Amino acid sequence: MIRIDNFIQLQLAIGSECMVDSVNSLTVSFYKAAHNERSEPHITRTKIRLDSPMASRVFKEQPLFPGNELQRIDELLSQEGISRSSLLMGTGLPETCLSDINILLSWEQFDIIYRNVYRLSQHPHIGLLVGSSLDITRWGVLGMAMSSARDIDHALGVANYYRHIVRSPYDYIIARIRDGLRVKLARCADVHPAIDQVFLMEVFLMGTHAIIEDLLDSPFHFQEVGLAYPPPAYADLYQEFFRCPVHFNCQESYYIIGDAFLRMPLPKSNPINYRIAKNLCHEKQKQIDSYRTRDTVIQIQELLANQEGSISTLESVAESLGISARTVRRKLAEKNTNFRELYNEDRKRKALDYMHNSTLDTESIAALLGFSDTASFRKAFKRWTGQNPREYMENSPHPLHEPF
Structure with missing residues (x-):
């Protein structure tokens, strides 16, 4: 049973107001988004038992993932007049976290923030804007390892191997083709199903594009992009952002990087720094794996998924x-x-x-x-x-x- 004196931690974990009613229950005011992601959230007050599954689940959300990208997102949304409190609504995070380079977030907090971004922004192509604003620093120690790698091919291999330490929303299936590398994207089971698919893919693909440009310190473009959804109303902007052929209504989502870019040496390549950063990635991976394997609930959830x-x-x-x-x-x-x-x-x-x-x-x-x-x-x-x-x-x- 969860102790009464832990109810403040419960309040922080779910970003809600809590009031103890009795020895065994409390009233929680949840900030809950309406079904339509672009509508205003509303507050739902409900009484829950401290020994209930709902109370238990809020404690399993662990702050494991670097939140370096929050500052970039905040800067982008501030141009639309969107406040920090609105961006962070429902996360339980203080506004000061946006200037903390060492902040760690839970997967659930990231989901809430990205749903807030999609709901609050007036730009239909906000996913492309968010992705293009990001850089390699968003990935912390993994970004260090990638920057120190030999070339783009090597850096992408490291990113694929350690993708779980940076909360990647997609699993990658990488295949060598005649003139490059084809990366198929499969949505990760941990991603909240209500996060808009188009928005999520735009953030990820444009973020990948921006990271590779950052690694090369020079212009980059995919050879080809395929998307498993119909063209949105602003589809013409895809060509402007990606500068390559973009195909919609594909059976699967993917991108292709040509050999010319894959073999480009990275300007910050350094084998010593690479080994140090890779060891840090390995320790972070062990931490996340340890958390997952010691929790029977998570093991069963993964089996079912x-x-x-x-x-x-x-x-x-x-x-x-x-x-x-x-x-x-x-x-x-x-x-x-x-x-x-x-x-x-x-x-x-x-x-x-x-x-x-x-x-x-x-x-x-x-x-x-x-x-x-x-x-x-x-x-x-x-x-x-x-x-x-x-x-x-x-x-x-x-x-x-x-x-x-």
């Missing part, structure tokens, strides 16, 4: 983890949760992800998620979101397909 449909019972989880079902049940009880709750959370996340980022219809999504029929899926979806699938998609920004 990565094994579509094959993990659906507590017994199958126990077998995958190499421990008994009784041990799994006990470890989850210690975290004030259970397998059924984690399983339903995973199905909700996947349902939202499919609806935002695919052209699958309701029947196909229901089948993929293991529902016996479409009616059961619709009932569960309404319980999760308060809306049926059709209503949800009609209210979603940038739907990728017609409403259900």
Whole structure:
């Protein structure tokens, strides 16, 4: 059970106001964004037990990731008259963090900040603007290792290997092609499904472009970019920002870097600095891996996320983890949760992800998620979101397909 005297930590962790009601409960005022990401957030007050799963989950969010990019984002949004308090709303972070080069954020805090950016900005292409404002310093020790590498090819290899220490929103599948390197991008399961897909991809791709230019200290352009979504209304700006052929409605998102850029030596290449920075990256990776592996909840969440449909019972989880079902049940009880709750959370996340980022219809999504029929899926979806699938998609920004 969470101690009463820790309620202040709970307040800081969720960026909300807390008031103790009794020995076992408190009232929390959540800043919660409305379903439409561009609408104003509203405050929801709810009473929760201190030994409930909700209270437990807020403590698992760990400040592990460098927040160097916050200052650049703040500078960009200030040009639109957007205040620091609005940018940080819901994170629990003080405004002074924007000038702290050593600040570490949790994954959830980053998600909230980027959702705030998308909601608050009046620029439809804000993702391109944010990405282009970033540089190699945003990645801390990984940025140091990349800057000290031999060439772009070497730097990208290091970035791929240690991508989890900088909260990469995408997993990379790298393939050598005849005249360069093709990098396929697969959305990471940890990313909040409500973050707009187009915005997220624009930030990532333009950020990658800006980082490579920073590494080379000279102009750079991709050889080609492919995107798994339709062209937005401002698609003509993509050519201006990327300065290369950009293809929409592709089966997958990817970028290609030509051999000429891959082989360019980096001006700050230094083998001694590289080894030092790489060792620091390795220690950071061990810290993150240690946190993930010691938390049974996270292990099960990753199993559910990565094994579509094959993990659906507590017994199958126990077998995958190499421990008994009784041990799994006990470890989850210690975290004030259970397998059924984690399983339903995973199905909700996947349902939202499919609806935002695919052209699958309701029947196909229901089948993929293991529902016996479409009616059961619709009932569960309404319980999760308060809306049926059709209503949800009609209210979603940038739907990728017609409403259900």
